[in-house]
Amino acid sequence: MIDLDKMDELRAEWIDRFVVVREDRPELTRFASRVGRVVTVNYSGKAIVDFADGAWYDIPASAEHLTILTDDDPRKAKYDAKANSAQPHPTRQA
DSSP, X not given: OOOHHHHHHHHHHHTTOEEEEOTTOGGGGGXXXXXXXXXXXXXXXXXXXXXXXXXXXXXXXXXXXXXXXXXXXXXXXXXXXXXXXTSSSOSOOO
């Protein structure tokens, strides 16, 4: 059974946050040093993360897997929402 109160807490904590993956997680090394934005949290408790590469990835919404960037973190500038091909009118074509 899904705990809706827990889902509300997860969503409030993670949605629209800029994140980086924990580099000590070997299964997430392909995302190392990339900044993503959490689009939503699904009912499985996974954050749907947009790394501005045209795809969204589901990563467990927990501090064991993701680190939320603070507002003054300079790494936030690395995220470019217009860099992916999922835009209605992309500025670049591959």
